[in-house]
Amino acid sequence: MQREPPVPRDLDAFQGRVREVYRDHYRPMEWRADPAPYKVFISEIMLQQTQVPRVMRLFPLFLARFPGFGELANASFADILQAWTGLGYNRRARYLQEAACLVRDRHGGVLPREVETLRTLPGVGAATAGSIAAFAYNVPAIFIETNIRRVFIHHFFPDRREVHDREILPLVEQSLDRENPREWYWALMDYGALLARSGDNPNRRSRSYVRQNSFRGSDRQLRGMVLRHLVDHGSIAAEDIPAYGAAEGFPPVRVEAVLKRLEDEGFLQRTETGAIVLRR
DNA sequence: GTCCCGTAGC
DNA sequence: GCTACGGGAC
Structure with a gap:
């Protein structure tokens, strides 16, 4: 038996509340003041898994260095990774450049406005495609991300646990x-961000909520160290590889395994001397 | 130590 | 469905 979705009895009251919060808690951001497609695109990729304050700090530096899709597409990967330092989840830096190349080669240098077309870009999923369409082009896309999820769970599922996005999506649409x-989406996101700061996070009652393993001692930490080292120093000599990471307690076998995966993923290469460098 | 944040690949 | 993937704030 299908559970009856909770109906927003007073949608008007909900919308009124969202607008009220928005007036009092609007968060100024460079990519809001000027929602040019390129700025929106870069900011949305950065905002995947990275909080607004950190993105605000690094966004202007990245934009100064890569002012448009053409410059980003033509840049060296090492330069992009350097500008990405501090944002984490470095695969996004690779997707970003691949996407810029696709915009240049397949879309005449213009970011597409249709959600389905945006979705074909690497690193762009449902939430990012919807955000870009809405923010860059004012398209009424229907999507859910963490702030939106928080607002709807808080407002329409006060006593529920394990709320599925399927249940939320119709409310977003209505x-x-x-x-x-x-x-409207700026308002929802500012409201959601406010809810995150005030006490319990409603998203823990989302079906999609998962706790992450600790960072310390993880492969993620080791990968981050390796890429950071390559950005700062250019290479790791072959003879230094076994001992790399020893200070943080990583045994040589783990270092080798992580290097191999980074190589397979296209982050780095080995030179003739066996040294590790970033991909050309 | 705990939390936060989407996508890809399986 | 599940898991890998950063780095900083608290």
């Missing part, structure tokens, strides 16, 4: 301001 989706 409440969307189709006249001005850009502004």
